[in-house]
Amino acid sequence: MKKLFILGLTAFVLIVVASMSLYTVSQVQTAIILEFGKPIGEAKAPGLHFKLPWRNVIWFDKRILDYDAKAREVLTSDKKTLLVDNYAKWRITNPLLFYQTVRTPAGALQRLDDVIYSEMREALGRYTMTEAVSTRRAAIMLEVSERSSRLIAEYGIEVVDVRIKRTDLPDQNLKSIYNRMSAERKRQAKQYRSEGEEEAAKIRSEADRERTVILAQARREAEILLGQGDAEAVRIYAEAYGADPSFYAFARSLEAYTNGLKTRTRMVLVPGSGFFQHLP
Amino acid sequence: MNWDWDKLNSRKPQGPWGPRPGNGPEGPDLDKLKDVLNKLKTPGARILLPLLAVVWMATGFYSIGPAEVGVVLRFGAFHRITDPGWHYHIPYPVEHVLKPEVMAFRRVEVGFLSMQGGRQTQQGQNRSRPEESLMLTGDENIVDVQFIVQYRIKDPTDFLFNVQSQDDTVKHVAEAAMREVVGYNLIDNVLTDKKEAIQLDTLKLMQGVLDRYQAGIYVEAVQLQDVHPPREVVDDFKDVASAREDKNRFVNEAQAYSNDILPRARGEAARIINDARGAQQGTIHRAEGEAARFSAVLEAYRKAPDITRERLQLEAMEHILANQDTDKLLLDAEVANRTTPYFQLAPPEALAGQPAAAPGTPGAPAGQPALRGAP
Numbered sequence: 001m002k003k004l005f006i007l008g009l010t011a012f013v014l015i016v017v018a019s020m021s022l023y024t025v026s027q028v029q030t031a032i033i034l035e036f037g038k039p040i041g042e043a044k045a046p047g048l049h050f051k052l053p054w055r056n057v058i059w060f061d062k063r064i065l066d067y068d069a070k071a072r073e074v075l076t077s078d079k080k081t082l083l084v085d086n087y088a089k090w091r092i093t094n095p096l097l098f099y100q101t102v103r104t105p106a107g108a109l110q111r112l113d114d115v116i117y118s119e120m121r122e123a124l125g126r127y128t129m130t131e132a133v134s135t136r137r138a139a140i141m142l143e144v145s146e147r148s149s150r151l152i153a154e155y156g157i158e159v160v161d162v163r164i165k166r167t168d169l170p171d172q173n174l175k176s177i178y179n180r181m182s183a184e185r186k187r188q189a190k191q192y193r194s195e196g197e198e199e200a201a202k203i204r205s206e207a208d209r210e211r212t213v214i215l216a217q218a219r220r221e222a223e224i225l226l227g228q229g230d231a232e233a234v235r236i237y238a239e240a241y242g243a244d245p246s247f248y249a250f251a252r253s254l255e256a257y258t259n260g261l262k263t264r265t266r267m268v269l270v271p272g273s274g275f276f277q278h279l280p
Numbered sequence: 281m282n283w284d285w286d287k288l289n290s291r292k293p294q295g296p297w298g299p300r301p302g303n304g305p306e307g308p309d310l311d312k313l314k315d316v317l318n319k320l321k322t323p324g325a326r327i328l329l330p331l332l333a334v335v336w337m338a339t340g341f342y343s344i345g346p347a348e349v350g351v352v353l354r355f356g357a358f359h360r361i362t363d364p365g366w367h368y369h370i371p372y373p374v375e376h377v378l379k380p381e382v383m384a385f386r387r388v389e390v391g392f393l394s395m396q397g398g399r400q401t402q403q404g405q406n407r408s409r410p411e412e413s414l415m416l417t418g419d420e421n422i423v424d425v426q427f428i429v430q431y432r433i434k435d436p437t438d439f440l441f442n443v444q445s446q447d448d449t450v451k452h453v454a455e456a457a458m459r460e461v462v463g464y465n466l467i468d469n470v471l472t473d474k475k476e477a478i479q480l481d482t483l484k485l486m487q488g489v490l491d492r493y494q495a496g497i498y499v500e501a502v503q504l505q506d507v508h509p510p511r512e513v514v515d516d517f518k519d520v521a522s523a524r525e526d527k528n529r530f531v532n533e534a535q536a537y538s539n540d541i542l543p544r545a546r547g548e549a550a551r552i553i554n555d556a557r558g559a560q561q562g563t564i565h566r567a568e569g570e571a572a573r574f575s576a577v578l579e580a581y582r583k584a585p586d587i588t589r590e591r592l593q594l595e596a597m598e599h600i601l602a603n604q605d606t607d608k609l610l611l612d613a614e615v616a617n618r619t620t621p622y623f624q625l626a627p628p629e630a631l632a633g634q635p636a637a638a639p640g641t642p643g644a645p646a647g648q649p650a651l652r653g654a655p
Contacts, residue, residue, distance in 0.1 A: 026357070027358045028440075066448060133420070138460065166415075178422070181422070181510075192524050192526065211542060236568055237567055243578060254593065258596050261600045265607070266607040267607065275597045
């Protein structure tokens with residue numbers, strides 16, 4: 001019984017000592033060892049480690065961490081205000097240095113905030129709004145990332161990436177943009193409609209012109225045909241009547257009298273001559 | 281199933297990553313062993329202890345589903361990857377298994393929230409989030425873009441160990457990428473024909489950034505859901521569309537007019553020409569007829585000119601005088617010579633302006649047989 005007790009006690013002590021001297025570092029962490037608050041040795045790799053019982057372990061996340069800043073106003077070089085919302089990805093590269101300078105992730109975020117915001121402001125201040133929004137956006141992000149990373153290196157931190165999520169305009173500028181957009185669209189709508197009118201007028205007048213030409217050509221052709229007909233008729237008449245012009249004159253005159261005196265006519269006739277030679 | 285480390289840690293205070301920073305050492309196995317020690321004092325411990333050992337060993341069996349892989353950690357450090365099926369690991373606290381769903385598609389929504397949290401969303405059930413969806417375009421216009429990103433785990437160890445809060449990361453990266461791409465496009469392209477290209481550019485950009493983070497994430501698709509102008513100007517945009525329609529309508533109407541009148545004109549032209557052809561033929565035929573008639577008469581006349589002449593004259597005279605409408609006044613030649621003839625004016629209902637044919641008056645119809653023999 002006594003032996004058992006001693007065995008139990010020994011086991012207990014062993015377990016306590018073991019628990020104070022063994023520790024694990026997970027795959028996403030590094031750890032540093034402190035002896036009475038003073039860092040000792042290198043940062044530890046993942047796995048099971050042994051330490052002296054009176055030393056402390058401080059774990060750090062070694063993954064890429066997130067820093068999401070609040071949207072803030074920045075002035076561009078053409079004196080326009082932009083609401084810039086960026087995020088940053090950062091990583092603890094030197095846990096020892098990190099522990100000595102900023103101690104905790106919260107402290108690190110404070111530093112990151114200061115550095116990145118001032119870099120962002122400085123960079124955007126050198127470009128116009130159009131450049132910031134579209135043409136030089138990627139370049140600005142790269143520039144800010146690199147500069148921030150250099151500045152923040154003294155805290156054992158690496159800035160992996162600074163990316164601009166949003167570049168928005170303050171409300172009063174939104175209004176003017178909307179007004180401009182609206183005006184632009186109205187102009188476009190007008191243009192489409194009047195282009196339509198123009199096109200339509202062209203088509204209609206072209207059609208009218210074509211119709212006029214078609215009819216005129218037809219009339220011309222008709223006149224030519226009629227003329228040819230008349231010419232032919234004249235030729236035929238001349239040929240026929242030319243055989244005896246005096247008889248033609250005689251016969252045609254008679255016909256003309258007959259036709260000409262068809263209407264109501266008053267005639268004074270003297271008997272005894274001509275037609276009336278046989279009338280006493 | 282979402283392997284969020286922080287969640288995992290909050291669910292299991294002594295989870296796979298061991299104690300939190302700053303907590304100092306603590307042995308999760310301490311209490312257990314104390315229990316075992318206490319059990320030793322009780323009778324039957326000799327049976328209980330091996331039994332406990334067996335139970336403890338049995339906890340090392342685990343299964344990996346078909347959509348998962350197993351990531352085995354030994355003392356928190358990555359040790360091996362296991363495929364779907366049954367496996368064994370050294371029981372806690374030595375080894376521990378994570379089971380990320382590598383086959384599952386995850387999705388992130390930007391610019392809107394689907395009302396149900398499920399994978400299936402129907403359009404129209406979404407709540408817009410303008411603060412996320414309004415973006416500036418390259419020509420300084422504003423456009424409202426809502427899109428989703430589908431992604432899956434490309435590399436389970438990278439996914440689990442390299443980046444904190446993976447889903448948030450994807451969302452941030454997506455937002456930044458989409459805004460960058462929209463930022464160098466013109467609003468009309470974003471709204472109309474460049475959507476495919478925008479999706480592709482955003483996907484490439486996202487993949488590049490995520491690979492730089494070594495996030496172990498594969499971006500499957502970027503899909504624009506709803507892209508429209510901001511509410512404040514949407515009517516003007518719609519009006520442009522209807523103006524475009526109007527333009528087409530005007531043109532079509534004019535075309536219709538043209539298609540209507542031109543065939544008619546061509547028909548009219550054909551009619552005019554045909555009429556003329558007809559008239560031409562008519563003229564010629566009449567001439568031929570008259571000529572033939574004249575020739576025939578002439579031929580007959582030549583056989584007996586005097587008598588024919590006489591006959592034709594008499595017939596014509598007879599014809600003229602037979603007209604009922606014609607007034608005939610017979611005067612003796614002497615009377616006609618002596619008196620200045622006075623003729624009563626034609627009655628009012630008669631045609632005015634009929635010249636009276638005075639005998640021998642110049643201008644009287646020549647060849648009028650009645651006046652021909654006048655002395």
